[in-house]
Amino acid sequence: MTLKRVRLGTDSSGRPVIFDERTAYKVALLRKKFPKLVVVQGSYSDADASAGVHKGGGTVDFRTWNLTRKEIDAVVRYARAKLGLVAWYRTTAQGFDPHIHAVDAGNPTLAQGAKNQVAAFHNGRNGLASNGRDDGPRVKLGVVAYPPKAKPRNLIPPRRYVVTADRLHARRAPSMAGGKNIAATRKKGFRFTGRQIAVDPESGRTFIRAVARWYDATHLDLLASKKG
Numbered sequence: 272m273t274l275k276r277v278r279l280g281t282d283s284s285g286r287p288v289i290f291d292e293r294t295a296y297k298v299a300l301l302r303k304k305f306p307k308l309v310v311v312q313g314s315y316s317d318a319d320a321s322a323g324v325h326k327g328g329g330t331v332d333f334r335t336w337n338l339t340r341k342e343i344d345a346v347v348r349y350a351r352a353k354l355g356l357v358a359w360y361r362t363t364a365q366g367f368d369p370h371i372h373a374v375d376a377g378n379p380t381l382a383q384g385a386k387n388q389v390a391a392f393h394n395g396r397n398g399l400a401s402n403g404r405d406d407g408p409r410v411k412l413g414v415v416a417y418p419p420k421a422k423p424r425n426l427i428p429p430r431r432y433v434v435t436a437d438r439l440h441a442r443r444a445p446s447m448a449g450g451k452n453i454a455a456t457r458k459k460g461f462r463f464t465g466r467q468i469a470v471d472p473e474s475g476r477t478f479i480r481a482v483a484r485w486y487d488a489t490h491l492d493l494l495a496s497k498k499g
């Protein structure tokens with residue numbers, strides 16, 4: 272699959288932070304768990320100390336001076352075990368400004384250097400030129416479905432809704448990912464019976480389903496339920 276590039280502001284040095292969308296999603300999940308995390312380098316960047324590893328997608332560095340050692344270890348473990356991000360704590364002793372470096376294992380946009388680091392991880396190595404032992408937790412890499420799927424639940428009883436936007440596109444699936452799931456456009460005042468509700472994990476937006484179509488709930492009003 273092709274992954275779009277997304278820009279998430281600038282890093283601590285004023286360079287643009289750019290990720291492929293899958294890595295952006297994983298970084299968002301990691302930052303949801305560890306809100307103190309600050310990105311100091313994104314992907315598609317060619318910084319000095321990285322030996323081309325960040326040239327492609329799937330790579331990210333986080334600041335560590337604002338974290339305790341315990342927090343750093345927790346981030347590295349969670350990134351590996353839950354998100355499939357091969358993370359390492361890079362230290363002064365290894366010749367770095369200390370930071371957490373992570374590579375999205377299996378991401379199709381990785382530069383060769385990043386692919387080599389994933390292979391090094393699987394071989395129990397640290398992914399540096401020194402080819403030292405992996406100094407992080409030897410856990411099984413987690414797998415995160417991408418694009419993320421929403422989990423619909425039934426509205427019991429069904430509810431009546433009215434479209435409040437001038438025009439509202441319906442979708443065939445309640446997730447924003449992919450962007451090709453437009454089924455039809457409804458005009459303001461269109462009324463329908465909603466039978467399911469789902470939150471798109473990527474955008475955080477709520478969708479309501481009627482028949483085989485999903486409508487963005489931000490452009491709907493709930494009508495008073497009819498009796499019965």
Ligand SMILES: [Zn+2]
Pocket residue numbers: 312321324325330331332371372373
């Ligand atoms: Zn890095």
